[in-house]
Amino acid sequence: MSNLILQCKRLKDAAKLLGIADTKKKNKALYYVAKQLRASRDIIIAENEKDVRNAREAGMKESLIDRLRLDENRIEDMIEGIETIIDLRDPIWNSNRVWTLENGLTISKMTVPMGVIGIIYESRPNVTIDAFALALKSGNCILLRGSSTSIHSNRALVNAVKEGLKASRLPEDVIGFIDDVDRSVVMEMLTLNEYIDLIIPRGGNELIQFVIKNATVPTIETGVGNCHVYIDESANLEKAIKIAENAKMQRPGVCNACETILVNEKVARDFLPLLYQSFDGKVEMRGCEKTRKVIPVNRAGEEDWFEEYLDYTVAIKVVEDIKEAIEHIDKYGTKHSEAIVTEQLEHANLFLRQVDAAAVYVNASTRFTDGGQFGFGAEMGISTQKIHARGPIGLEELVTVKYTIVGNGQIRE
Known part of the structure; x- marks a missing residue:
């Protein structure tokens, strides 16, 4: 059994607990993560400087290095995003429709978590925190696969998240991180339907098209921006x-x-x-x-x-x-x-x-066009598809529905 599958099994188990966690418990976990990010700021910036230096030596253009760079202001922006998400309404176990049939059955359309969400993204290390915070508040576990260009930054950010979670009542396994930059791991991830419920690619057109063409797990397509x-x-x-x-x-x-x-x-x-x-x-x-x-x-x-x-x-x-x-x-x-x-x-x-x-x-x-600017706290990406998620992907786009039916002994004639 591969290391990726073992990690996904832990995520799947943690999703059962996170999916029924109350709002207070989830918000408390986010609070501790935000606190740990502040405490880890110097470490995160030092690790990010390694990625920036490597990118510059590799000839990455400055406009893309800007997406990679983290400083105190950008880390504070991530923390403020978490704080906004804490203040937002919990999207889980809400209903916008309840009705009773003539036979007495009461049907409710309830919002529930997806389960385990995988996100594959390039360069921008802030996605690590944005994706985690949105996933946790919406009751989903998150599997992160960043690019090699931001590997040091992402490791430092995930370590800070896990340290924050230790102070909470939620398991550390609500977040998973693929430390292997080999592309074959991505191919494996795209076909783990047994463990992953949704995949979101976020990056350039080459990455997005690769995921769309190879994934058997359902995907939300984020779009390039012309x-x-x-x-x-x-x-x-x-x-x-x-x-x-x-x-x-x-x-x-x-x-x-x-x-x-x-x-x-x-x-x-x-x-x-x-x-x-x-x-x-x-x-x-x-x-x-x-x-x-x-x-x-x-x-x-x-x-x-x-x-x-x-x-x-x-x-x-x-x-x-x-x-x-x-x-x-x-x-x-x-x-x-x-x-x-x-x-x-x-x-x-x-x-x-x-x-x-x-x-x-x-x-x-x-x-x-940004989840933070729209008041969502953060975003998983910008969806250009014509499905339930279009535009910035926030909390409300990371849930699905479950119909609950309550009766009193009814049977179908």
Whole structure:
């Protein structure tokens, strides 16, 4: 029996206890974990510095190293996420529907944990804590498999979690961590239907497609982010510049960063020079021919409209109207996050209704598509599927349902 199966058996056993744990017990465990994270801050940062150094030596681009890096502020953000989750309503054993049939049977639709959730993720060590905290509050055990680039950080974080759990009344086996970076272990994980109830991949397109194509365990597909900002003909240009700059530059290496800016041709001559000045050479701009007639930028090819750069690069296309903007998003977007900057209510409503994405914004940056920003405390990832989980995956997306039926001796005729 492999080490992975042994670990999964322990998770499965722990899930039976966690699934019926009361809210107070779960919150207390989260409290102790948050406390231990603060106490372990120096160790975590020191271990993270090893990963950052290795990534830089391996030639990882700086925008992706930014996703890997942990500092005191980011650790505090993780702790604040746990504290938010503690304050949220327990999603387990709730019902939004109870009814009684003519024969006297009372049926309740109750929320229950999934059981054991596996998450496979790249680079970002904060996912270790986000995934654990959401899983525990929703009554699920969690099996973590991070990437080799963040192995030192993840080990330190999991150790802190386990130390925190020792002070609680919950077993340490509610969390599992795959320390082996060999890809064959991932293949084994993807087919352990007997032990794992759900798998969530979080990372680049290659990882997500690998999981989707090879998993026999049910999966929630998180999506890559080819996100757009459309500058409408009625846009307030000062507002538009701030939104475009934030969506592209605030953290370019994350999935909710803007990768393409669409500009209505009626405002292109006014807006594009302002955008060029705003980016100030810090962003490589690749434009269509109409864009290049207004500002001196590199030529955008067909491949640029599909690209998730995750870097200081942006594609720019001048469009005739909102209809062409929506058609472009339909063709090239990844159904993640899309934004319109407009002062026309009719155009705002049209964009909201017709754009097919998990998150659609009017006059706001796409950077808000985030579990923490939405008030969920954290997220497992951003789902772009059209299933019960779409957008940031928080507590309510990590439960399933059980129908309970109470009778008094009824039998079916």
